[in-house]
Amino acid sequence: SYELTQPPSVSVSPGQTARITCSADALPKQFGYWYQQKPGQAPVLLIYKDTERPSGIPERFSGSSSGTTVTLTISGVQAEDEADYYCQSADSSGTYVLFGGGTKLTVL
């Protein structure tokens, strides 16, 4: 079955840069999206179409894409960025939606 693969956890000190990757064979054909989810809350869209940021999302959140991997970069990490992050895309034919397994970001 088709999957989006994320690291289970990433740790970073405040002010440093965190990078969370998401890999899948179809990513060169399909856009990648990123969501942030804090405990007890619904997910929030952070990045769409690999690199675009919705209005209201801080500039420290950015996205990039290379081959079969999309990456979420958080520059100057703040304590409030501690959350679960999910990538999302579609299968190669665009028929169905997939979420990655999620990455827990810990701010040390």
Add this chain to the structure above:
Amino acid sequence: QITLKESGPTLVKPTQTLTLTCTFSGFSLSTSGVGVGWIRQPPGKALEWLALIYWNDDKRYSPSLKSRLTITKDTSKNQVVLSMTNMDPVDTATYYCAHSLTIFGVVMDAFDIWGQGTMVTVSS
């Protein structure tokens, strides 16, 4: 302002059918390029996409759950209904509905506005 809210039973018994309603405002499912999806999240686990319905009544389902799911829309009531048959304790989760992201009138396979979610427990 777009808002969505899920409603339905908080507790269902194994083998029963779950019916959830998403009531939304701020957009119309009769407008071209609009979609509403359902996503669930078991306690402590990852998000799982379930289904999508578009303005033109095109419907998409998770391949692993397709045989158990039905998604419908009632444009006049601004509602989307998801039914899931043969519920099992592993279906215990928070169920979210969400508005599909649309860019310049083109619907994307992503979700920009989410409801608060509704927790459903499957237990006898």
